[in-house]
Amino acid sequence: MERSIITRAKSAEQAVDEALKLLAVSRESVQIEILEPGGRGVLGLGTRLAVVKVTVIDSGSVSALQSAGSQEITVPTAETSHENTETQIETLPVLNPASEEQGGIGIHNGRFHIQATGTRLPLLTPPPGAVLYRNGTQVDGKVSVSPGDELELESAPKVEAPIWRIEIDEACLRAELHVRPGFERQFTLLDCKPQANLVVPVSERRTFLPIPQAEVAGRLKELGVIYGVRAEIIKQACTSEEPGVFVIAEGSPAVEGANGTFSTNFETETKRLSPQSREDGTIDYREIVEFPTVIEGQVLARTFPARPGRPGRDLLDRPIQPRVVQSIELAAGEGVSITEDGRRAVAIRSGMPRMKHQGFRVHLSVLPKLSHRGDVDLKSGNIRFRGDVEISGGVQNGMNVEAIGSINIRGPIASATIEAAYSLIASGNLIGAHVSVGKRSEFFNQVEPLLLEIASQTQLLQSAIEQLGQTAAFKLNDIQQTGLGALLSVLLRGKFKALHAVLTRFSEQATKNEAQLDVDWKDYAHRLKYGFLDLRQGGLRDSAELDAFRRRTLELAESVSGPEDRPIFAELQYVQNSHVYCGGKVRAAKGAYNATIYCQGELEAGGTLRGGVYFAGRGIAVKEVGAPGGVATKLQVPETAVIRATRVMEGTVVQIGRRSFQFVEAASNVHARLGSSGELLLF
Amino acid sequence: MFAYQIHKSEEEAIVVFEGDLDIESGEVLEEDILPIVSEYPSVRLNFGEVYFVDSSGIGLIIRTVDELREGGRTVKIENVRPEVMEVFELLQIREILGEDVFE
Numbered sequence: 001m002e003r004s005i006i007t008r009a010k011s012a013e014q015a016v017d018e019a020l021k022l023l024a025v026s027r028e029s030v031q032i033e034i035l036e037p038g039g040r041g042v043l044g045l046g047t048r049l050a051v052v053k054v055t056v057i058d059s060g061s062v063s064a065l066q067s068a069g070s071q072e073i074t075v076p077t078a079e080t081s082h083e084n085t086e087t088q089i090e091t092l093p094v095l096n097p098a099s100e101e102q103g104g105i106g107i108h109n110g111r112f113h114i115q116a117t118g119t120r121l122p123l124l125t126p127p128p129g130a131v132l133y134r135n136g137t138q139v140d141g142k143v144s145v146s147p148g149d150e151l152e153l154e155s156a157p158k159v160e161a162p163i164w165r166i167e168i169d170e171a172c173l174r175a176e177l178h179v180r181p182g183f184e185r186q187f188t189l190l191d192c193k194p195q196a197n198l199v200v201p202v203s204e205r206r207t208f209l210p211i212p213q214a215e216v217a218g219r220l221k222e223l224g225v226i227y228g229v230r231a232e233i234i235k236q237a238c239t240s241e242e243p244g245v246f247v248i249a250e251g252s253p254a255v256e257g258a259n260g261t262f263s264t265n266f267e268t269e270t271k272r273l274s275p276q277s278r279e280d281g282t283i284d285y286r287e288i289v290e291f292p293t294v295i296e297g298q299v300l301a302r303t304f305p306a307r308p309g310r311p312g313r314d315l316l317d318r319p320i321q322p323r324v325v326q327s328i329e330l331a332a333g334e335g336v337s338i339t340e341d342g343r344r345a346v347a348i349r350s351g352m353p354r355m356k357h358q359g360f361r362v363h364l365s366v367l368p369k370l371s372h373r374g375d376v377d378l379k380s381g382n383i384r385f386r387g388d389v390e391i392s393g394g395v396q397n398g399m400n401v402e403a404i405g406s407i408n409i410r411g412p413i414a415s416a417t418i419e420a421a422y423s424l425i426a427s428g429n430l431i432g433a434h435v436s437v438g439k440r441s442e443f444f445n446q447v448e449p450l451l452l453e454i455a456s457q458t459q460l461l462q463s464a465i466e467q468l469g470q471t472a473a474f475k476l477n478d479i480q481q482t483g484l485g486a487l488l489s490v491l492l493r494g495k496f497k498a499l500h501a502v503l504t505r506f507s508e509q510a511t512k513n514e515a516q517l518d519v520d521w522k523d524y525a526h527r528l529k530y531g532f533l534d535l536r537q538g539g540l541r542d543s544a545e546l547d548a549f550r551r552r553t554l555e556l557a558e559s560v561s562g563p564e565d566r567p568i569f570a571e572l573q574y575v576q577n578s579h580v581y582c583g584g585k586v587r588a589a590k591g592a593y594n595a596t597i598y599c600q601g602e603l604e605a606g607g608t609l610r611g612g613v614y615f616a617g618r619g620i621a622v623k624e625v626g627a628p629g630g631v632a633t634k635l636q637v638p639e640t641a642v643i644r645a646t647r648v649m650e651g652t653v654v655q656i657g658r659r660s661f662q663f664v665e666a667a668s669n670v671h672a673r674l675g676s677s678g679e680l681l682l683f
Numbered sequence: 684m685f686a687y688q689i690h691k692s693e694e695e696a697i698v699v700f701e702g703d704l705d706i707e708s709g710e711v712l713e714e715d716i717l718p719i720v721s722e723y724p725s726v727r728l729n730f731g732e733v734y735f736v737d738s739s740g741i742g743l744i745i746r747t748v749d750e751l752r753e754g755g756r757t758v759k760i761e762n763v764r765p766e767v768m769e770v771f772e773l774l775q776i777r778e779i780l781g782e783d784v785f786e
């Protein structure tokens with residue numbers, strides 16, 4: 001059977017287009033019959049719509065014009081307002097004049113009437129969406145119908161139930177109701193004139209089915225949600241005719257607090273004062289340097305308490321704990337006392353303040369100051385002091401002055417050894433001296449990488465122990481009695497052999513340098529040894545202790561690599577035949593002769609540098625370098641630094657990184673550095 | 684709960700453990716079993732009925748194997764249940780004692 005459609009529109013062209021769209025075919029596959037041309041009406045009154053009949057041509061069909069049935073469709077205008085819960089879809093039938101032979105099916109007062117008058121039976125197509133029964137069985141697709149058939153439309157409404165679900169987020173702070181609204185569709189027959197090929201016309205009534213709020217409330221209860229339920233949102237969701245997601249319960253997150261802080265009340269910088277008048281009335285143009293000092297009774301630091309957070313509540317009405325806040329802990333070293341409330345650290349003697357800040361622990365100490373009158377010589381003996389040292393005289397040949405602090409020497413320094421942890425100020429000349437300022441001891445150099453390795457291995461150890469606890473066959477209860485010793489022994493022998501090796505190396509270093517270690521390091525070394533290596537006392541007790549050990553390891557590693565708590569520098573006058581090492585900046589105000597100066601900061605020299613080797617990590621700025629026809633002088637800096645010299649004599653070598661240059665004749669205003677492609681620039 | 688059986692032959696002693704190898708059974712192993720079997724040139728430790736171990740038990744197993752071997756005996760551990768083997772694997776017991784102990 002061919003498909004055909006009769007369409008109406010303002011013009012025949014439009015009508016054909018509509019028909020093609022409805023049939024979903026192209027112009028080539030159809031036969032077009034114009035039933036009414038449209039245009040202005042008879043006698044020029046009104047306009048008439050054009051009516052065309054468009055038939056799809058079957059390949060091999062005999063009669064294109066013979067249509068066994070047809071449908072007329074006017075393009076419907078559907079109502080799209082959302083408040084309307086009813087939509088009506090109607091089809092309008094038209095009697096096909098050439099159908100008497102075939103008979104027809106009509107609907108009158110909601111009942112089917114079947115006439116079979118000719119040789120062919122009428123045909124029936126069930127309505128889309130609705131259910132039609134013929135003699136009790138559901139009709140699928142087009143069927144032919146005989147007069148005795150009982151046709152019935154399903155009158156019971158078709159229910160598309162609403163679909164909803166509740167989703168609770170991981171933090172248990174939000175419950176979302178996802179809804180897809182439901183509808184009930186009810187179809188009723190529309191009366192129509194008999195047709196040979198009837199597509200059953202129906203009208204549809206769509207009713208919105210709200211979600212029963214009680215069901216949602218019940219489900220929430222099942223899930224245990226009792227806090228933060230928003231009834232009005234539930235109502236909104238249940239009565240929503242559009243699908244959507246609604247937040248029907250919301251918990252209150254925890255309010256985080258703040259960690260404790262502290263403030264200090266002393267200077268750590270060395271102060272420089274401008275020229276002073278001397279007692280005899282003359283002006284002392286040398287800069288006076290004052291080391292940081294505190295006096296007895298001075299409050300060195302005070303803490304401000306941590307502010308704890310406020311717990312929240314989740315949907316199950318369980319409290320949500322805020323992060324634990326930490327207070328600052330003040331630790332007293334020598335010369336310091338902490339008030340009973342733990343909030344203030346007070347100096348109990350005058351001297352040089354020292355502060356070590358690691359994480360939440362602030363360690364304060366006041367090291368005393370030693371004032372030595374006169375020279376350091378065989379009579380006075382060597383000086384070794386934990387604190388600042390001031391020497392009013394000089395230092396004689398062969399003597400040692402060593403201070404865990406800063407050293408200030410007014411007189412000349414002969415062939416002596418001076419070692420200062422922070423700084424040296426020498427007002428006299430150095431002749432044949434051996435000076436070391438701020439040299440980090442070998443122990444710390446060695447130990448820093450060990451500590452980092454220990455910390456990371458310990459973390460792996462913690463995971464391994466946790467994993468072990470989760471295996472079916474492993475029991476953990478003996479650890480409560482005997483500690484981790486047995487387990488550590490096995491792990492350090494097998495899986496964590498490497499950790500054992502690092503721990504042993506650290507222990508050896510600590511023993512070797514025992515004299516240098518302060519109480520913090522000694523304590524740590526002890527914990528390490530008896531926690532892991534010497535297990536006679538049971539080793540670490542539990543995983544909490546293991547974790548505390550790991551954190552302490554990181555703290556110590558940080559303290560070694562962290563910034564110095566005081567600047568490192570050497571302030572010198574004239575340096576001759578001496579060897580100077582400085583971890584920071586060096587100033588040789590009057591120049592140097594045949595000296596070796598190696599510093600990690602900047603080297604600044606007045607006067608002349610004549611002969612010798614001078615290396616500075618951050619650059620060199622000098623007045624005059626070299627001697628005519630004399631001793632070779634070498635200035636060297638790394639590739640990122642520069643060398644500036646007002647006057648350079650021939651024979652002087654400057655080296656930047658790996659590029660070096662020897663001056664064959666004198667030069668002025670030298671600015672030696674590496675260019676962008678690594679070439680050596682001199683001016 | 685810990686019990687054991689020792690099957691002796693001329694060349695070999697076979698110890699069949701019955702129960703958990705933990706801090707409590709450790710004593711029995713050390714004081715009762717070890718003295719008996721250390722006389723035999725070859726010792727087999729059967730773990731077929733061992734379901735649970737703890738760190739003390741593991742330590743003791745290692746010490747036992749070490750001691751026996753030091754005395755010139757050959758030691759074998761056999762029939763380890765899969766759950767207990769999992770623990771052995773995590774602790775790398777096979778590496779510590781050597782593959783030959785596990786055959």
